[in-house]
Amino acid sequence: MELNEAKNKYIQTWGSLATSWGINKTMAQVHALLLVSTKPLSAEDIMETLKISRGNVNMNVRALIDWGIVSKEFVVGERKEFFVADKDIWELFKQITKERKKREIEPVIKVLDELQKVDDSTEEGEQFKKVLGDLSFVTTKVNSMLENAIKADEHWLLSNFTKIMKK
Amino acid sequence: MELNEAKNKYIQTWGSLATSWGINKTMAQVHALLLVSTKPLSAEDIMETLKISRGNVNMNVRALIDWGIVSKEFVVGERKEFFVADKDIWELFKQITKERKKREIEPVIKVLDELQKVDDSTEEGEQFKKVLGDLSFVTTKVNSMLENAIKADEHWLLSNFTKIMKK
DNA sequence: TTTAACTTTCAATAATTACTGAAAATTAAA
DNA sequence: TTTAATTTTCAGTAATTATTGAAAGTTAAA
The missing domain is CATH 1.10.10.10 (Winged helix-like DNA-binding domain superfamily/Winged helix DNA-binding domain)
Structure with missing residues (x-):
């Protein structure tokens, strides 16, 4: 090609x-x-x-x-x-992740947590609050997984990889 | 509300x-x-x-x-x-991740790796291959981060959380 | 079987999202 | 200053994506 x-x-x-x-x-x-x-x-x-x-x-x-x-x-x-x-692809990934977390994940967590305050103790209401709690928990968990990913400094790994490939 | x-x-x-x-x-x-x-x-x-x-x-x-x-x-x-x-939200996250990996990430890695085979040793060609290599590397890295996330069994964590909340 | 309840499909259409191009705004050279 | 190059904006339009609704297909009760 x-x-x-x-x-x-x-x-x-x-x-x-x-x-x-x-x-x-x-x-x-x-x-x-x-x-x-x-x-x-x-x-x-x-x-x-x-x-x-x-x-x-x-x-x-x-x-x-x-x-x-x-x-x-x-x-x-x-x-x-x-x-x-910027040619640094790991940096790129980190930056995109950071932005999407900020723009699209964190606002949702905020809304979910807000909605959990609804005062209703019917079965339906409890079920609703349980699902919201779980969604918020998992969303927060994903958010912190991403946070860890962008904190970890993998630069050495990437530059190392590129060097090997050049040989 | x-x-x-x-x-x-x-x-x-x-x-x-x-x-x-x-x-x-x-x-x-x-x-x-x-x-x-x-x-x-x-x-x-x-x-x-x-x-x-x-x-x-x-x-x-x-x-x-x-x-x-x-x-x-x-x-x-x-x-x-x-x-x-399925009311299990962690399972849901795993399932969505698994599907998106399969549908949207893995095919891209395949194409990137294919394109790296281009035979061109001009500066432009080398730069191109380097970027492709880095993109493929980071995409693969993200793919395996996700793989690890879905393999880790966090069920206990979620059910635990829900129990605490019920108190 | 026949009939009726129910599900699926998909062409037509609506809603959304992205793009164009030319006018207005900005910038800096003359 | 003026002038010309360059960038930005955005109303109009195009392209894409999602939805409707009715006809065709399926399933199972009668």
Whole structure:
């Protein structure tokens, strides 16, 4: 397989993984593109490669910056902005996990705990409170599993792996 | 807050958590409803409570059965089918994790590993292969973290928690 | 069998989500 | 300053995803 063909397939694959986890496809593809680029890319570069509009590039690049996984970079002699993705994939995983915990898990735990305060001692009410308690417990458990994962420093493992592969 | 109000809020909250993780909202809501029900529910029951069509109920109940988190139950003297959700929330988490691993993570690892075979030794090509290797490594790592999570038997922890809460 | 209760399917449609492109806003060079 | 390059915004539209409802299919009671 030829390099550009492989790159395309990689960008497609990453986009559909994102979609199945509720992340915008284009956002993932822009990120995927920046990840494998050897140099910073401008909005134009991204527009051309992914064949998407300027507005779309702008929105998704902002979102990626907001997620903390892409940053602006200035290129000497150039007026326009360029973008780069942090190439450290373990860092990437940690960052995504951190954001999703904050955005999507923690608010739910809060609501579940709030709802448990309902005052009802019928069988139905007790059953309801038991399920809420269990859901909240498991959600909290998952949340702390993720917390541990992002705290553990696996950098050495990854850099080690890459070194071995280079041989 | 009154019980039905709390139930509604819970069903809504669970539905939107699902949406943000790429799972159909109604599917999550049907499941949420079955979870807090003290008795098996028929298609009609679900239609009425969630105000959705028969077709929609049918499709989503099938999907839940396919995911292994809901099952049919026969009620004596009734012709039609009834459904129940397994009330064990840790089991639920394990089952969902297992399915998503199989459906959405493992196929991606396979593609990434396949693409790494591309034969190209330009700087661009090497960079590409390095990123693919790292992505594959981290994805595999996450996959095995999840594997460990579902293997660990945390049942005692959950049942213990519930007991404490009942006091 | 026949009949009726019940379930499934899926084309049509609705709802949601994502994208475009051009106008407005911003930035910095002239 | 002016001017031109660049970025941002967002109303309109396109694409995708989810839902309905009625017809076809299935099952079991009569």
